[in-house]
Amino acid sequence: MNSLRHRLIGLPVLAVLITAAGCSSADDSATVAVPSPDAAVAKLCRNLDTALPRTVDGLSRQDPEPASALTAGWGSPAIILRCGVDRPPKMVDPKVAEGNDPNAISGEVNGVGWLMEKQDDGSYRFTTALRQAYVEVTVPKQRARQDNSAVLVDLAPAIRKAIPNGIAS
Secondary structure (H helix, E strand, O other), rough: OOHHHHOOOOOOOHHHHHHHHHOOOOOOEEOOOOOOOOHHHHHHHHHHHHHHEEEEEEEEOOOOOOOOOOOEEEOOEEEEEEOOOOOHHHHHHHHOOOOOOOOEEEEEEOOEEEEEEOOOOOOEEEEEEOOOOOOOEEEEOOOOOOOOHHHHHHHHHHHHHHOEOOOOO
């Protein structure tokens, strides 16, 4: 009878441990720095947040922490979008404009201009060009491939809709 009581007491303890493990902080949530744009750019970014697709490159939306309308994520490890970032230094670098930097090139995907930068860690960073707000998309090394255009193709309609053409200040 004593061993039956230990088994019955052990079941609730096991249930609590399973529940705690399911809610542990060891999940795959990404953490990112939230940009601090001016009010006009923040409004454009909030509009973008409502226009973003539920999936990017076949991955479901899983927003990073802390929660913000200026950031979004898809998959794990996450493809991360940050809206309202500062203009990247390489965007005005004459070597990039002349095509002399193999790790930073400019291009257009479905009507959205991008600065495309391969990072030292193997990830890729894409930043919109000629829009009233800079939108940065980071594709982690684990998801990076020679052609990352599927990510940009999926994001282009929302960016075209929410972030007008122009020069971000």
